[in-house]
Amino acid sequence: MANSYRIGIDIGGTGIKAGVIDTENQIVGRASRPTGADRSWQAVVQDIIGAAQDALQNANLTQEACVSLGAGCPGTIDAKTGTVVYSNNLHWKQVPLAKGLTSAFQMPVHVSNDANCAALGEVCAGAAKGFQNAILFTLGTGVGSGIILDGKIFEGGGPGGAEFGHTLLVENGEPCTCGRHGCLESYASATALIRDAKRAVQKHPESLLAALCEGDLSRMDGRIPFQAARKGDSTGKQVVDAYIRHLANGIVDAVNIFRPEMVLISGGISKEGTFLTNPLNELVKKDVFGGEDSFLPQIRAAQLGNDAGMIGAANLT
C-alpha cells in the first residue's frame, strides 16, 4: 500500500533511533546513530534526518510512501510549535526541532516528550492496546511519565506539564534532580532503589543483599534487591517493599487525578513482572479515593521495551 507508512524517531541522550512502521505498527525498517549531544543542535538534527533516511532505505521505501514523521525527545517540549523548550540530556534550549525536520521531509512533522511517546506506543501497539486512557511510568535514572487520555497524549495547558515524577511524595524528603526535595522520582526511580539498597547494605552487611554485590557497593543495581527479596532475604525484602510502597503511592496520586484504565510500568525494574505488579495492584486498590468501589486501573508491565518511544512517535498526530 503506497503512502501509508509512518516514521518514528526516538532521540536519546546517547543514541538516535529511527524506524518506519506500517499500518499494523510493525517496524519495517530501522536505523540508529549516536546522538553526539556535545555538538551544535543543528549537527544533531542532521543526524536525526540521516537516521530517518537510513531507516527508509532499510525498509526499501522513499519518503513519498510515508504520511507523517514524529519525534520523541527528552525534556520540556512545546508540542504545539514542535519546539524543544529545554532538554537537560541534549543540552538544548528553544530548539525548533519540528522546523528542522520539516526542511528534509515533505510531510506533517510532530514532536513530543519521549515518555509521552512511549505511553502512546504502548496504547497503540503494546500492553495498553485497545485502551483510551493509560499512564506509563518509566523507572530509570529518573521517573518519566506519559499520560494518554481519550487516545491522545495529555500535554497539559502550557509546555512542561505531565511531569508526574516531579510531584511530592515526602515533603522535605530526599533531594531530587529538579531541585525540590521528596519528589516521586527521588523515591521510585531505579537510582533511588539503588541508593536505598546501598544504605541497607551498610546497615546490614550480613544480609544476602550485601552478599549479592560481593561487598562492593558500586556493583549494586536495580535487580539485586529484587533477587535478594525473592530469595527471602529480610533486608532485600525491606528495601523492595519500601520501594513498591513509594511507587504505589505515586500511582495512587496519578489515579486520583487521571482515573486511567491502565497503568504501565516500564524500564528495567518492570522485568520483575508480577512480583512487582501484584503488590502494586493490591496497594493501589486499597488506597485510591473511593477504594475498591471506584474506577480502578489495571497495573501491568509495559511490553514494547525500547521500541515503545519510536512506535509512539510514529503515531503522533
Next chain:
Amino acid sequence: MANSYRIGIDIGGTGIKAGVIDTENQIVGRASRPTGADRSWQAVVQDIIGAAQDALQNANLTQEACVSLGAGCPGTIDAKTGTVVYSNNLHWKQVPLAKGLTSAFQMPVHVSNDANCAALGEVCAGAAKGFQNAILFTLGTGVGSGIILDGKIFEGGGPGGAEFGHTLLVENGEPCTCGRHGCLESYASATALIRDAKRAVQKHPESLLAALCEGDLSRMDGRIPFQAARKGDSTGKQVVDAYIRHLANGIVDAVNIFRPEMVLISGGISKEGTFLTNPLNELVKKDVFGGEDSFLPQIRAAQLGNDAGMIGAANLT
C-alpha cells in the same frame, strides 16, 4: 433575547442554589431550598427541580427561554452519563441525576463535580476570565480542585478523577478523610490550618494566637492565625508560614502536571488576598519543574464567591 438563558444549580450538603444567567453570565433570577439530605434522593431531586423553577419565576422567564441546565454536585460524578457515582455529603450512590432533571426540563442537562463547576465559573466570568487553562483550589472543610483545560472541565479518564486534594504531600503524614495519610487535604484545608493552630496554641499559650481565641481552643478558626501573623506574632507566623508552604507544594505538584495559566484559591482563606497569594507566587516560581524559565501560572484569589458553582454549572456543555 428569547432562548438564550441558562440554568445553573449548585447542590450542597445543606442547601440547593439555583440561578438563571444571561449570555453575559449575569444572574437574572435566583432561588434556594434546603437540601434535606436525610431524605430519599428522589425527594431531593424534586426540590432541585423546584428551586430551578423558582429561579425561572423570579427571573420572569419560562423554561422555553433557556438553552441548557447544569448542576454541580459534591462527590464522584460520571459526567458522561450524568450519574452521581458517590456523594458522601448527600449520602448518594449511583443516583441518575441528569435523568431525574431531564424529566422536568426539556433541554440538555449536564452534571459535574461542584469544584469543577466553581473552576468553570471563574474561567467564564471570574478571576480567570479569558484564560483557557486554570486550576481552582477550594480550601474549606476539605480541599476541592477543579481543573479547566482548553476551556473545558478536565474530568480524567473514568469517574473520580481530578481529586487533587487527595494526592500525597507527606507519606505517612496526617490522617486524611479519604483513608490515606498525608494528602494535600490533610495539610491545606481550613480544617488542617485550624488543627495546626490549636496545636501551636497548646505549645505557646503566651502567644497572640492564643490570646485571640481567648484561651478557648473551640473558638479557633481559619482567620485567627492570619490575624496573629499580620500583627507579627511569631507563633501565628509559624502556623501561617507552614500552611502556605504546604499549599505551595500542592500547587507546584499541580503546575508540574497541568501547567495552567492561572491558579485560583477560593474559600474563606482566599479572603487573605495578597498576604496569601504573594508568598504562594514566590514559592511556586522557585519550586516548579524548570523554575523561573518555565511556563508559570499566576496565583490569585477567586472572585465569584458562592456564585461560582452556580455560574459554572450553567456553563456546562
